[in-house]
Amino acid sequence: MTPDRARPRSRRQLPLAAHVLLMVAAALAVLAGLLWLLTSDRTSPLSGAPTDQIILEVIRLAFYAVAGIGGVIALTVAYRKQRLNEAEAEGERAKLFNERFAAAADQLASERAANRLAGVYAMAALADEWEAGRQTCVNVLCAYMRMPYESPPPRAEREATGMEEFRTVLEERLVRKTVLAVITERLRLKPIPGRTWHECAFDFTGATIDEGNFDGTLFLGTASFEYTRFPRGSVGFVGAVFHGPVSFKRSHYSGGRVLFDAAEFDSEADFSELTVAAGFLNFNRTRFHHRRISFAASVFSGGKVRFDSCRFVNRANLVFDRGSFTGSDIAFFGLNPEAMEVSFGSITAWAHPPAFDKASAALAPDHHRVRRTGQPAASTE
DSSP states (O other): OOOOOOOOOOOOOOOHHHHHHHHHHHHHHHHHHHHHHHHOTTTOSSOSSOOHHHHHHHHHHHHHHHHHHHHHHHHHHHHHHHHHHHHHHHHHHHHHHHHHHHHHHHHHTOSSHHHHHHHHHHHHHHHHHOSTTHHHHHHHHHHHHHSOOOOOOOHHHHHHHOGGGGHHHHHHHHHHHHHHHHHHHTTBSSOOTTOOOTTSOEEOTTOBOSSEEOTTBEEOSOEEOTTOEEOSSEEEOTTOEEOSOEEOTTOEEEEEEEEOTTOEEOSOEEOTTOEEEEEEEEOTTOEEOSSEEEOTTOEEOSSEEEEETOEESSSEEEEOTTOEESSOEEEEESOOGGGEEEEOTTOSEESSOOEEOGGGGGGSOTTSOOEEOSSOOOSOO
16 A cells, blocks of 8 residues: 655645735835825825925835835745745655655565565665654554464474475564564664654554564554464563553463563553463563553463562552463562552462462462462573
8 A cells, every 4th residue: 555645735825926916916005005195285294295305205215115015026936936846845755755665565565585675674764764654664564564474493393304394484584573673673762863763653463473672672652462472482572661552462472482571561551361371471570650450361371470570650450360370380579569469350270370489478369379489580591
């Protein structure tokens, strides 16, 4: 698709000829008024009977007035011409941007990985320059990440089977890794000047992410990772700051390492209905500012989940209501019971309950069996 042309709206104006005639008529009216005021017996303050000297002065003033009005007309013509030139230049600029957008989109749709890589960089460069169309360019890059994709197996399995068989998917993985790289580069807390996309909205709904570095990024707009799959590899959100609402609702963790160490959620954060089947999900030293952080109806059937030394503002409530705890190694260590609450209402399965150390023991549910330990968990594997 092609975005709307970014042309500024302009008010309807009179044709240039009509504008000039109107100015000439106004000038003649002013001249006639001056002659009458300065020469009339009733209105002239100079004398009761105008002399030749006074009439000459009046004529001279009239010529000055005509010259001044002529200058105004000249300025009007020049201004109208400048506006016309600016409108034409803006139209040409918008046309060029749309042509570049179409070319980059065609490259992203190519069957050749090299062309798709070129398309990623072309779309990112266009977004840097085209402020009016930046969100559209970002939407295209995010849409690429949402396209169907199956992560390749581990290297050992690939080598045993034969690398050539996985050539296509490995090339696609490189393209997707590049998409995330150009996005996160422009979301750093200290991005390269002229490459700042902090205000944009990012929609990765349903994407498969098997490698990515969101460390030290800043999201001012909304961010959606709903239904996102993390099958393997490492995806870091270390030190990331989410000022706008963010959702990881129904995200799936089946083998990757997803690290939120020291991340900060200033607004609503929704982790409800997620599934942890394998891998490592870490919230070590994460800060939550919203009063309710939902992990409701989530399924923890495998892997490891850590909530080490999390910090909460406004006595937040960490909600695990209707959750299923059947196999994940979940631990709450170093928490401050006076600053937060943890809710385990209406749990559907409790075969493998989470562990609490002595500092966090007051947060453990009294009506369920829990694992208690005095040993802190490592922040990473």
